[in-house]
Amino acid sequence: MSAITRQRRRAALAGIWREFTADRGGLAGLAVLVVVVVLALLAPVITDAAELDVIHAPGLPLRPPSGRFPLGTDVDGRSVLLLTLWGARISLLVGVSATVLSVVIGTIAGIAAAHFGGWVSGILLRFTDFFLVLPSLVLAIALSSVLPQGVATIILAIGVTSWPTTARLVRAQTLTIESRPYIERAKALGGGHLHIVGKHVLPGVLPLVLANTTLVVGNSIIAEATLSFLGLGDPSVVSWGSMLQRALTSGAVTGGAWWYLVPPGAAIVVIVLCFTLVGRALETVLDPRLRGTR
Amino acid sequence: MTALLELKNLGVTYRTRDGEVEAVKGVNLSLAPGDTLGIAGESGSGKSTVAMSVLRLLPKSARVTGEIMLDGEDVTAMRWGRLRAVRWAGASVVFQGAMHALNPVRRVGTQIAEPIRLHAPEPLPESAVKARVAALLEQVDLPPARAGAYPHELSGGQKQRVMIAMALACRPRLIIADEPTTALDVIVQAQILDLLGRLVAEHGLGLIMISHDLSVLAATCARIAVMYQGEVVEHGGSGQLMTAPRHDHTRALAAAFPTVGDPASRFAPATSTPLPPEPPEAARRERADVLLAARDLRVVFRDRTGGRIDAVAGVDLQVRRDEIVALVGQSGSGKTTLARTLLALRKPTSGTVTYAGAPVPASGAGLKRFRRQVQLVPQDPASALNPRHTVYEAVAEGPRIHRLPGDEREIVVAALEAAELRPAEAFLGRLPHELSGGQRQRVVIAGALALRPGVLVADEPVASLDASVRGEILGLLLRLRRELGLAALVITHDLGLAWTIADRVAVMHRGRLVEVGTVAQTLLEPRHDYTKSLLAALPGGVAARAQIQF
Secondary structure: OHHHHHHHHHHHHHHHHHHHHHOHHHHHHHHHHHHHHHHHHHHHHHOOHHHHOOOOOOOOOOOOOOOOOOOOEOOOOOEHHHHHHHHHHHHHHHHHHHHHHHHHHHHHHHHHHHHHOHHHHHHHHHHHHHHHHOOHHHHHHHHHHHOOOOHHHHHHHHHHHOHHHHHHHHHHHHHHHHOOHHHHHHHHOOOOHHHHHHHHHHHHHHHHHHHHHHHHHHHHHHHHHHHHHOOOOOOOOOOHHHHHHHHHHOOOOOOOOHHHHHHHHHHHHHHHHHHHHHHHHHHHHHOHHHHOOO | OOOOEEEEEEEEEEEEOOEEEEEEEEEEEEEOOOOEEEEEOOOOOOHHHHHHHOOOOOOOOEEEEEEEEEOOEEHHHOOHHHHHHHHHHOEEEEOOOHHHHOOOOOOHHHHHHHHHHHHOOOOOOHHHHHHHHHHHHHHOOOOHHHHHOOHHHOOHHHHHHHHHHHHHOOOOOEEEEEOOOOOOOHHHHHHHHHHHHHHHHHHOOEEEEEEOOHHHHHHHOOEEEEEEOOEEEEEEEHHHHHHOOOOHHHHHHHHHOOOEOOHHHOOOOOOOOOOOOOOOHHHHHHOOOEEEEEEEEEEEEEOOOOOEEEEEEEEEEEEEOOOEEEEEOOOOOOHHHHHHHHOOOOOOOEEEEEEOOEEOOOOHHHHHHHHHHEEEEOOOHHHHOOOOOOHHHHHHHHHHHOOOOOOHHHHHHHHHHHOOOOOHHHHOOOOHHHOOHHHHHHHHHHHHHOOOOOEEEEEOOOOOOOHHHHHHHHHHHHHHHHHHOOEEEEEEOOHHHHHHHOOEEEEEEOOEEEEEEEHHHHHHOOOOHHHHHHHHOOOOOEOOHHHOOO
């Protein structure tokens, strides 16, 4: 039996891939993402981490782009290209981890609120509303200033503040699924909560959650950059946000050192755009109603 | 005199991903003013496509060939402005499913007034529009005060009346009614058909009515055209077509809606597989122990204002082994609430449900054991199956929940075979959307049979199925009773269905069972006035008592 299921799943995945590749924007976004992720993963292999050390900086401070440093150097004389490359590692790590945290919390809260209803739903929804109305940046700042500085804190701060929208979305989707007659049939067959959520609701909301996840990653990367820019990140690691912050505090911005600002800024824009393109394309593939007339 | 509507060699082709699909081919029909024409056919036969092509209401992917002459003017050649003027003022449509065709956030009076305002050559004074709306509502037997109501405040029949009033708004000469009574119960259906017939006679309108139910068409229309796979296969006067159908498909359509009281259709649903013989009466009586029973069952709802609604008001009902009980009644009579309570999907306010003499516990292992015995067959098989689950997973769901011993694959195959999906192996890997409506309903039934239950509770099991499939599913229920002794409680608004397969009938009205008895007693010698009015509302009528021999 499982052979049939596996075969069908493979066919379904192939179908999704075919539809996805029909969306040029999504495909372009995915291609850029793959290149960036590979470069970020390979950064320790293709570059020399020692050149990140302020003391052993190879160049002169704040030099415009040249043959040796294609994107110029920063205030300490380090290569901006190298910094941007290493910054991608932290930005992606924080973006993805925070998203996973936020999506997991949001999905559990959303499904529980919709499935159980009654007072469980009431409490969970008020809790969600509380986080929804709270300015999440302020909360994240408060959290990261209370907790010890570091990458884990930033992940926690972003994850804990960005789940309410996912929860709302998942709750709405769960409610529509739970109103379908096949849920009633499953109940009449004797299925308990675990069976209904595990077999019917979760597989039903997962595609939506997945598409939503790629969109949340973009937001998380921006949130990470914001927190680092505000000086709340880990000062010992390079991220795009902290590069921008250094550029501002060191006077590079007023000094006209555009090569110090543009690479991390453009990197943030490109990565977020790519995640959004992929997310939108996935959404369209998984929900044919969004497709419209072609 | 020129014909009001003339279709000459009409053909409609839809462009789809898998190439072109010919939905309608070579249809020739004509309609004189004051004439009534019924178009019958199953879903996918092209009957709605023909009707919608008259006003060019087809989707963009459709290509129309042939001529559509409306009052001597070719609709296919009309310019956009002319078409807009003709729509509603020349011909109008009573859409299918009144509950979805009305805007839920606007008052019905405003919606009826909309075409009046749009088609007025110059802005009309408010008082004139109001007077016209009031007159229209009176024409459809609604009090003019209902103009201020929102659609959700009206019943299904009232909404359908509003739709008809809308269709009449601009005094069209042709009305197209697309399944105007599908979602309505017998009594309201009779009222709507009566109303349409009267309006046609009074105003000399042309009426085209579309339905899958021949008896409904025969009650209103002078002529009927039967469509099958995009073509008109038979066309003639209603009486002649009903009494002496020539085409096989017409015969199948007529057989799907049997006449109550006709001995030929008793225990003989239109099925292609022969039924096993009725087991001897003595053997049946021997195993006739009570399985599912309700004692003084009450379910009370609170509406928004806190008012008390007695959905089920003191019901005593028994379903014995080896019998099919039909629970009939109008929509809103509490049938479905009763069924849900019997299935323990809803808690009764008071009273008890027992299974084989023991009360059904509200939770825990006892409830789970009960759930193995009593199975639900929901109304719409399309939504009763998870679209992501294969047939195998859908049927195996019950056995997995209850951890049935034995080989899972064998259980599933046996259940599919019992539900007459043969060869079962060919269906295992399919998804619901790859199956037809009848096959889906069989999968649902197989899913119930996999647990080897004692009782099936079927909520309108064939209401959403095509005529030719209805007989097959009903035949299956009857065969399961005869072969396995499986009891069933079949909830339906269709008395013909009760006549075809049930042993006993329970008539429900406003939460109470007003009459319970054998089919012959209840349907042929009704004692309660409500049962009499249900029977009187049947479009086909009841066959004369004299013919019945038991």
